[in-house]
Amino acid sequence: MPRSEDKATFLWVLGFALLAVVLVALPHLLSFSQQEILVLLVINVLLVCSYRLLTLTGEWSLAHAVIMGVGAYASGLCAKDLGLPVPIAMVVGAATAGFLAFLLSFPLFRMKGFYFLIGSFAAGEVIRLMWKWSDLTFLFGGPKGIKRIPPMPDIFSIDFYEPVNYYYLCLIVVSISLLILYRIERSRIGLTFHAIHWQDKLAESVGVDTFRYRMLAFVISAFFAGLAGALYAHYVGAVAPNRFDVEEMVYILIWAIVGGTATFYGPIIGVIALTVLNEVILRSLGVDEMRPMLYGGILIISILFLPDGLESLLPKIKGWFAGRKERRDALADQPAE
Amino acid sequence: MTAELFLQTVVNATYAASYMALIAVGFVLIFGVMGVVNFAHGELYMAGAYVVVALYADQGFPFFVAVAAGLVFVGLLGLLMELALFRPLRDNPLGGLIASIGFLLILQTVAVLGFGVRMENVPPSTQEKITFMDGAVLTYQRLYVILAAIVLLTALWVFLRKSKFGWALRACSQDREAAALQGISINQTARIAMFIGAALAGVAGALTAPLVSPTPFMGHSVVVTAFIIIIVGGLGSLEGAVLVAILYAFVHTFVTTIYDGTLANIVGLLLMLAVLIVRPTGLFGAKERA
Numbered sequence: 001m002p003r004s005e006d007k008a009t010f011l012w013v014l015g016f017a018l019l020a021v022v023l024v025a026l027p028h029l030l031s032f033s034q035q036e037i038l039v040l041l042v043i044n045v046l047l048v049c050s051y052r053l054l055t056l057t058g059e060w061s062l063a064h065a066v067i068m069g070v071g072a073y074a075s076g077l078c079a080k081d082l083g084l085p086v087p088i089a090m091v092v093g094a095a096t097a098g099f100l101a102f103l104l105s106f107p108l109f110r111m112k113g114f115y116f117l118i119g120s121f122a123a124g125e126v127i128r129l130m131w132k133w134s135d136l137t138f139l140f141g142g143p144k145g146i147k148r149i150p151p152m153p154d155i156f157s158i159d160f161y162e163p164v165n166y167y168y169l170c171l172i173v174v175s176i177s178l179l180i181l182y183r184i185e186r187s188r189i190g191l192t193f194h195a196i197h198w199q200d201k202l203a204e205s206v207g208v209d210t211f212r213y214r215m216l217a218f219v220i221s222a223f224f225a226g227l228a229g230a231l232y233a234h235y236v237g238a239v240a241p242n243r244f245d246v247e248e249m250v251y252i253l254i255w256a257i258v259g260g261t262a263t264f265y266g267p268i269i270g271v272i273a274l275t276v277l278n279e280v281i282l283r284s285l286g287v288d289e290m291r292p293m294l295y296g297g298i299l300i301i302s303i304l305f306l307p308d309g310l311e312s313l314l315p316k317i318k319g320w321f322a323g324r325k326e327r328r329d330a331l332a333d334q335p336a337e
Numbered sequence: 338m339t340a341e342l343f344l345q346t347v348v349n350a351t352y353a354a355s356y357m358a359l360i361a362v363g364f365v366l367i368f369g370v371m372g373v374v375n376f377a378h379g380e381l382y383m384a385g386a387y388v389v390v391a392l393y394a395d396q397g398f399p400f401f402v403a404v405a406a407g408l409v410f411v412g413l414l415g416l417l418m419e420l421a422l423f424r425p426l427r428d429n430p431l432g433g434l435i436a437s438i439g440f441l442l443i444l445q446t447v448a449v450l451g452f453g454v455r456m457e458n459v460p461p462s463t464q465e466k467i468t469f470m471d472g473a474v475l476t477y478q479r480l481y482v483i484l485a486a487i488v489l490l491t492a493l494w495v496f497l498r499k500s501k502f503g504w505a506l507r508a509c510s511q512d513r514e515a516a517a518l519q520g521i522s523i524n525q526t527a528r529i530a531m532f533i534g535a536a537l538a539g540v541a542g543a544l545t546a547p548l549v550s551p552t553p554f555m556g557h558s559v560v561v562t563a564f565i566i567i568i569v570g571g572l573g574s575l576e577g578a579v580l581v582a583i584l585y586a587f588v589h590t591f592v593t594t595i596y597d598g599t600l601a602n603i604v605g606l607l608l609m610l611a612v613l614i615v616r617p618t619g620l621f622g623a624k625e626r627a
Contacts, residue, residue, distance in 0.1 A: 060431065107610050110617045114374055114430075114572060118564050119613050125561060126606045133599045246557060250438050257435050289450060296442030303435045304425055 023171060027164045034279075035163040039235055041275050042170040043228050046177055048255045048267040050224035053181055055261050056190065057217045058197035059116050062249055063104070063124030064225055069244030070127065071097040071226025072233035073140065076149040079234070086152050090230035097226025098219045100127075105215040124249070131241040145240030152234050170231055177224050182264055184220065193217055254295075258302045260309020269310045274298075344473035346594045347587075352479040354586035355486035356541045360559060361566040361578040362490060363537035367415075369510035369573040370530035371423050373433035377441040378563055379556025381535050385411045385542025386551040387448055390457045393546075400462035404543040411539020412532040414444075419531040424524065441556070448553035456550040482544045489537065490579060497575070506530055510573060561602075565609045571619025581620065 027035050051064050075093025078084045084092065104123050111119045131140040140146070152160035152169065160166050184190050195203040196210050204210050233239050259270020277298070282291050306312065360382055367375045375381075388407035392398045398406075418440060426432040465477040497503035508516040509526045517523050542551075549555065566585055570577030585605060592601035612620060 107614045111613060114368075115568065115613070115617060117374065117434075118568050119610065121561075121564060122568070122606045122609050126603055126610070129599055129603050129606070133603065134597065135600075250442075253435065253438070257431075290446060292442040293446035293450075296439035296446070299439035299442070300422065300436050303429075303432045303439070304422075307426075307429060307432060 024168075027167050032163070035167065037275070037279050039163050039167045039170055040232070041272065042167060042174050043231050043235075044255070044271050044275070045268055046174045046231075047225055047228040048252055048259075048271045049178055049181055049264070050221045050228065051252055051256055052261050052264070052267045053185065053193075053224075054217050054221040055256065056185065056193040056197060057214050058200070059112070059214065059218075060253075061218070062117055062121035062246075062253075063127075064221070064252055065244045065246075065249040066124035066127050067097050067101060067222045068225045068229035068232070068248075069131070069239065069241070070100050070222075071229030072239045072244075073131065073146065073229075074226070075230035076146050076233040076239055077139075079150045080146065080148070086150060086234055090227065090234065093230035093233070094223050094226035097229065098223035101218045101222030102215065105211075105218050109211055109214050109218075121246075121249075128241050128244060140241075143241060145238060145243070147238045149233050149237050149239070151237060166235055170235075173227070173231065177227060181220075181224065185264065189213070189216065254299055258299070258306075258309060260311035262308065263311045266309050266311035273310060341472045342594070344469060344471055346590055348469075348473050348475050348479075349594075350587040350590035352475075352482055353590050354583040355483045356545050357562055357566060357586050358490060358579045358582035359486050359537045359541040361563050361570070361582050362493065362575055363534035364563045365567050365570070365573060365575055365578045366506075366530050366537075367534040368567070369575075370506060371419070371433065371527055372427075372430050372513075373423055373437065374430075375418075375437050375534075376434060376560065377418070377437040377444065377556075378534075378538055379558075379560030380441045380444040381411050381414060381538040381556075382542040382559050383448060383551065383553065383556040384414060384444060385539030386546040386549070386555065387452060387457075387542075388539070389543045389546035390452065390459055390551055393462070394457065394459045400547075404540065407543030408536045408540045411542070412536035414539075415531040415533075415535025416528060418535070419527050423531070424527065445553050445556075452553070454553060456552050457546075458550060459547040461547045478547055482541070482548075485540060485544055489540065493533065493537075494575075502526075502529055562605075565605055567619075569609050569612045569619055571621040574619070574621040577619065577621025 027038055030038060047064070047068055051061075054061055054064075071093040073093075074096035075086075075089045078089035078092045079086050082089075104120075108116060108119050108123060130136055131145070132143050133140075134142060136142075152166065154160065158165050160169060185193075192203070192208055192213050195208065196213055200210050229244075255271040255274055256267045257270070258274060259268065260266035274295075278291065278295065282294055302309075360378065363381075364375060364378050367373060367378070385407040388410050389400070389403045391403075392406055393400050393403035418437070422436040422440060423433050426436055461476070461478050463477045467475045467477075467480070469475070497507060505516065505521045505526050506529060508519065508521055509523060509530075513523060516526075562585070566581045567578055569585070570581035585608075588608065589601045589605055592604050
């Protein structure tokens with residue numbers, strides 16, 4: 001049925017075009033402080049999507065926030081102390097995060113399940129404590145971290161110090177990254193990740209080197225987390241160890257769980273919904289001190305009553321629409337025959 | 338290192354081992370029976386400390402009354418967690434972890450709203466101390482923690498080995514379905530385990546409150562320590578948790594005394610990674626329970 005396929009493609013293209021228009025127009029509808037939140041939101045979308053790639057293999061890491069920090073520190077240090085141009089420093093930062101994940105996978109992937117969860121947490125804490133350690137202050141700046149990280153230089157006289165312009169830059173980088181992540185998931189490699197998640201013994205028995213694939217997932221996810229960290233570092237201009245602590249990690253987990261990790265868009269829905277909730281709704285209520293409590297409450301409610309995440313609502317809504325359409329089509333077809 | 342400093346460090350390490358063991362054993366008990374990594378365990382410890390802040394430091398009740406109240410209150414918090422969070426999520430171990438993170442945020446916020454973010458100053462309940470012959474000092478305040486750890490953990494061990502409930506508890510942590518088939522009530526056992534596990538953390542927090550200046554965020558470093566101890570000891574091994582708590586406390590205290598605290602944390606974590614590389618299920622852990 002070529003016609004309906006054409007129609008479906010057309011609808012997809014139309015949908016993406018609409019999305020692009022909305023994303024381009026969005027910052028101009030917001031206040032300055034909301035624009036700043038928007039930049040961070042785009043960075044967090046990349047962070048949580050990179051996290052999801054690792055969860056495809058069935059392992060949940062608690063080191064992801066620290067790995068983002070590795071990208072941020074490496075990129076910041078390269079630009080500030082070595083004087084590398086910022087775009088190159090960003091790539092170096094992401095690559096450093098990926099390389100670190102490569103090294104960490106040797107001890108960490110000897111474990112599975114809870115052992116991996118807690119092992120990755122410990123590995124992350126070791127790195128974070130290194131940043132804080134007084135003997136390494138000359139390099140990492142101790143608990144205060146690194147300040148005055150050079151910002152993105154102007155390209156074609158576009159001032160990237162403006163949040164709106166930096167937002168567009170992040171949007172482009174993150175879109176390309178998401179496309180790559182999506183292609184990886186749909187490729188043979190991504191299917192192998194799924195196989196390892198659901199049937200790792202079976203996958204091994206048909207000749208899949210599960211260690212290598214786990215490592216690959218970890219390295220790719222770390223690379224993009226590092227890229228998110230680099231984007232963050234050159235936007236805010238400062239990094240500190242506590243910015244990447246367990247609280248940040250908890251946020252990543254919450255976004256992924258509340259959104260759901262079965263689909264590519266699940267975590268994106270999660271991070272957008274919770275950022276809007278946290279920054280727009282809870283902030284406007286003016287209950288700053290109670291925000292963690294409300295956040296925790298929402299977390300508990302969503303895990304109790306929506307264990308498959310917000311994404312599980314979408315097929316239901318779709319099914320409801322499709323059901324209506326089918327009934328209407330059935331009614332329309334009957335008189336014709 | 339002089340003999341006096343050495344002995345003093347041994348005394349300090351013994352104290353550290355005591356409260357770490359109390360926390361880690363509760364953590365292991367909850368993991369063994371419920372199958373949940375209780376991220377809120379550090380906040381249960383914090384809650385115990387704040388009961389002492391409220392009753393002893395603010396209201397002037399006797400110290401041990403406040404400690405007993407802390408034990409009961411935090412035990413009840415454990416029951417609440419079991420009832421509201423872990424029971425509905427029994428088939429969803431990751432869900433239990435996430436729910437405990439939500440509970441952690443709520444407990445922290447309650448502490449911040451009730452007491453503020455600043456450090457609380459709890460006056461010591463006694464000035465008495467033991468001075469050893471080379472000059473090393475053990476205050477009674479610390480001695481209480483050591484005695485509590487010995488008494489409570491021995492009592493728990495006897496309870497688990499000798500009593501019927503203890504047998505049921507161990508059966509549940511080995512195989513939940515089989516235990517249920519033998520007529521053991523899973524809900525009942527889960528309640529007992531959560532009460533004991535939480536109460537141990539609570540009593541540790543209550544007893545150390547005059548020694549550590551409680552803050553609403555004190556639970557974080559505690560839960561990291563508990564993680565290290567149970568991973569090195571092996572998830573689900575109570576004896577392992579106690580032994581590793583002692584080992585870890587000595588290593589940590591000595592490195593802190595000789596070098597500094599951050600390095601001690603790094604050494605502890607690296608030690609744990611090293612153990613995981615050699616024996617991925619921990620020193621005393623049986624087979625994996627994923």
